[in-house]
Amino acid sequence: xxxxxxxxxxxxxxxxxxxGNQSAGTLAxxxxxxxxxxxxxxxxxxxxxxxxxxFLTEGFSNDFAQWALSDTNRNDLAEQLAALxxxxxxxxxxxxxxxxxxxxxxxxxxxxxxxxxxLERFYFCExxxxxxxxxxxxxxxxxxxxxxxxxxxxxxxxxxxxxRLRLQLQTNDFSHWLADGLGLKSLADSVNQIDIYTNTLDxxxxxxxxxxxxxxxRA
Amino acid sequence: MSETLALxxxxxxxxxxxxxxxxxxxxxxxxKPLRGRSIEMINSTAVGGGVAEILNRLVxxxxxxxxxxxxxVMMGGEDFFEVTKSFHNALHGAPYHASPKDIExxxxxxxxxxxxxxxDAEFVVIHDLQPAGLIETRQAGANHWVWRCHxxxxxxxxxxxxxxxxxxxxxxxxMFSSPDFSRQLPIPQYLFYPAIDPLSEKNCALEPQFISQxxxxxxxxxxxxxxxxxxxxxxxxDPIGVIRAYRIVKRYFDCQLVLAGGSASDDPEGAVxxxxxLREADSDPDIKVLELxxxxxxxxxxxxxxxxxxxxxSLREGFGLTVSEALWKxxxxxxxxxxxxxxxxxxxxxxxxxxxxxxxxxxxxxxLSHPEIAAKLGEHGHQHVKENFLITQxxxxxxxxxxxxxxxx
Numbered sequence: 001x002x003x004x005x006x007x008x009x010x011x012x013x014x015x016x017x018x019x020g021n022q023s024a025g026t027l028a029x030x031x032x033x034x035x036x037x038x039x040x041x042x043x044x045x046x047x048x049x050x051x052x053x054x055f056l057t058e059g060f061s062n063d064f065a066q067w068a069l070s071d072t073n074r075n076d077l078a079e080q081l082a083a084l085x086x087x088x089x090x091x092x093x094x095x096x097x098x099x100x101x102x103x104x105x106x107x108x109x110x111x112x113x114x115x116x117x118x119l120e121r122f123y124f125c126e127x128x129x130x131x132x133x134x135x136x137x138x139x140x141x142x143x144x145x146x147x148x149x150x151x152x153x154x155x156x157x158x159x160x161x162x163x164r165l166r167l168q169l170q171t172n173d174f175s176h177w178l179a180d181g182l183g184l185k186s187l188a189d190s191v192n193q194i195d196i197y198t199n200t201l202d203x204x205x206x207x208x209x210x211x212x213x214x215x216x217x218r219a
Numbered sequence: 220m221s222e223t224l225a226l227x228x229x230x231x232x233x234x235x236x237x238x239x240x241x242x243x244x245x246x247x248x249x250x251k252p253l254r255g256r257s258i259e260m261i262n263s264t265a266v267g268g269g270v271a272e273i274l275n276r277l278v279x280x281x282x283x284x285x286x287x288x289x290x291x292v293m294m295g296g297e298d299f300f301e302v303t304k305s306f307h308n309a310l311h312g313a314p315y316h317a318s319p320k321d322i323e324x325x326x327x328x329x330x331x332x333x334x335x336x337x338x339d340a341e342f343v344v345i346h347d348l349q350p351a352g353l354i355e356t357r358q359a360g361a362n363h364w365v366w367r368c369h370x371x372x373x374x375x376x377x378x379x380x381x382x383x384x385x386x387x388x389x390x391x392x393x394m395f396s397s398p399d400f401s402r403q404l405p406i407p408q409y410l411f412y413p414a415i416d417p418l419s420e421k422n423c424a425l426e427p428q429f430i431s432q433x434x435x436x437x438x439x440x441x442x443x444x445x446x447x448x449x450x451x452x453x454x455x456x457d458p459i460g461v462i463r464a465y466r467i468v469k470r471y472f473d474c475q476l477v478l479a480g481g482s483a484s485d486d487p488e489g490a491v492x493x494x495x496x497l498r499e500a501d502s503d504p505d506i507k508v509l510e511l512x513x514x515x516x517x518x519x520x521x522x523x524x525x526x527x528x529x530x531x532x533s534l535r536e537g538f539g540l541t542v543s544e545a546l547w548k549x550x551x552x553x554x555x556x557x558x559x560x561x562x563x564x565x566x567x568x569x570x571x572x573x574x575x576x577x578x579x580x581x582x583x584x585x586x587l588s589h590p591e592i593a594a595k596l597g598e599h600g601h602q603h604v605k606e607n608f609l610i611t612q613x614x615x616x617x618x619x620x621x622x623x624x625x626x627x628x
Contacts, residue, residue: 012245014619017410019398055602056568070566119574120561123398125410130622132248152241153606200602 004181007137008173010147012155013162015048016128024122027072028114030064031103033124039092040126046086046095047165048127051157054201061197062086063122064099071118077106085197086161090168131158141182141219145212148174153201160204161196174208187215226290228279229418234611237417242611249618250284258288258621259340263303263349265292269413269540270346270369276416276610281617291336293350299328303349306383309376310348317379329353342621351386363624366390367411371400371537371558391624396538397559409620412562413538414613415547415604420516422547425524433521437477437507444474444587447526449519449544451480452492455535457555460576462499462506464532467580469505472587479509479522524548528586528593532579533557543608546570546600551593553582563608569600 022037024030034042045063053060060066061082069078080102089095107114134155138144148156159173167176171192179188194207235243260278262270274290281288295303302321309315329352338356343364345353357364366387372380372395380402387393388404394411395401401408415422434441446465450456458478465476478496480489493510500506511518523529529545529552536558543563545552552570554560564570571582586593606612 012248014245014249014615014622016616016619016623019395019401019408019410021403023398052606053565053568053603055599055606056565060565060568066565070572120556121399125398128409128619128623130249130619130626132245132251134244134248150241150244152239152245154245155241 002141002182002184004139004177006177006181007139008144008147008177008181009137010134010151010155011131011158012134012152013129013131013158014154015044016130017044018126018128020124020126022124024124025118026115027068027074027077027103027107027118030067030122031100031107031114033122034064034096034100034103037124038126039096040128041124042092042096042099043165044125044127046084046099047162050086050196051154051161051201054153054157054196054204057198057200064103067118067120067122071120071122072113072116074106074113077103080106087164087170087196090164090170092165141184141212141216144177144182145209145216148205148208148212151205156201156205160201160208184215187211226279227275227419229276229416231280231283231611233418238605238609238611246284246611246615246618249615249622250281250286253618253621253625254285255287256342256621256625257340258286258342258344259337260288260290260344260346261293261336261338261350261353262290262346263293263295263300273414273610273613274346276419277614277617280610280614284614284618287340289337289340293328293332293336293353295328295332295349298324299349306348306379307370309379310370310372310383312374312376315376315379317382322382326352329355342624344617345390348383351383354386354389357389363621364390365392365394365620365624367394368400369396369413369537371397371535372402373399375402391627392620394620397562400559411616411620412608412613413540413543413559414608414610415540415543416610417547421520422544423520425517425521429517430521430525433518434525437509437522439475439477439507439525441525444472444527445477445525446474446528446530446583447477447479447522448530448532449479449523449541450531450533452489452496454492455533456480457532457534458492458496459499460534460579461530461532462496463576464530464579464583465506467577468583468587471584474527474587475505475507477507477509477522477526479507479511479519481511519544520548523550526550528553528583530579530583531555531560532573532576533560536560539563540608542570543604546597547604547608549594549597549601551586551596552600553579553586555579563603564600565603568596569603570596 022033024033049063065078065081068074138147163173175188175192178184190211194204231243264271278290302324333356341362346367347369392407394409448461523545529550531542531554533555538559554564556572566572573579573582
């Protein structure tokens, strides 16, 4: 069995939601907010919300899309915002740019909708992140499997979803270590392909464990 | 002087059975750097009310994580609580003019409590407006003070808020139940949800036989659809609107309506509303208006679990934790988009929001017509509560706050 030189260290994360001073009551104000809010706010309403709403696998992608749908009744805009896939981004700046482009284009195309009042205001919030080591690490695939099996939702989210920004790569902590630590490139790629938008954190974990088990049988 | 508080102790491991061992391991990992560090929670009542109920459960869990936590209750006379009740209503938007005497009473009791409460913990958490003035005792840089506001400050009486803001602005942070409830302040503001305890009598799993007994006691037919609203008899909960929505639904579905709330005997306004409700019900045998004893958690639990659809048609609301209680029981909920309800009901994902009697009736009819969608909303609602509105999540939020404050210093 492969033994990694550098162990995988399991960590968990917890977020405080900080209420910002910006809010939006129209799509035009949402655009202004998107242009000026902090990076922590963009992260909160896209990456972090995907983790905290992981159990919604139909039609929930990010807070901006949900607000466009439920509070401004703009289904077409909501669809475009929901289609932005955070796996395509390794920087908040690029994600912000695309969010502004989608909302900006919509406001330009439909100026009468841009100034229409929403049912409820959108409040820009920020995530304040605190991480904590779980005191567990893995050097082998078996130890890795056991660690994943016992990980909390937040820990799993930290390693599988928010890690993309930390690594600045289009991959996650698990795949990164499987490829670099254990040399299991093919397994790493398969893990990275699990769709986090159509799976819950639990079903993502189950798929990941099945992929690991298949690799163990092969070995 | 603080009162001696009887705390409700449920070991963390019992929550692991519901939430998974990983979630409890995570709490222990977050708490590790805080072991032995002192925390003081201060509110104004040891029993009754949501804050005391939450602290009663939260403090023992924090103790199990080896935090040096204590809960003190500030002392006040009738005059003090009369003034703070007026302040409370004014912060909710009621007209009120605070006299110099009212201000004097508020300040005098806060000063008296500053002399008797320790207030020397590393983290001091002040709950609501009554003890807000305790901050005056704080020495710069000595410890961390945060203010937890449990009420809706979205449309406060200006004069009362201006008075309180002078105190609130001196804290290191303030916590609100919804972004909508917050104010423009020079200090960081955090989102802190109220929480339910999944192991409390109001939310724990029940034997089907017990649920049947409760239904039989109140002559509710388990074979027909049951629509339920649990709330005190208060116009802001719009029980009349609920009956009107039920009447629309009744044209299409054979159903019953249960309106259950605490006894109105010691609440003059509640008694008036109860009469109005009975008049509107007009002796309809399928409308059950139940005056439950002051504390009947198991009955409330059973009625929620027996419901086909749970309604919360409030006109105004604080957070509306009865919504989370119903969602935890995997019930489809139709509720008004007011107060903290939209935080709990993500429209079409964890329940359905409505803005009128007709809208409420339509959403109920939709759920009765599509039980598979109702079941899915209930399932998602349960997950949403599990991730956000349980006492263990609240504990995690506090740990994260303390770690953030400590990091900042």
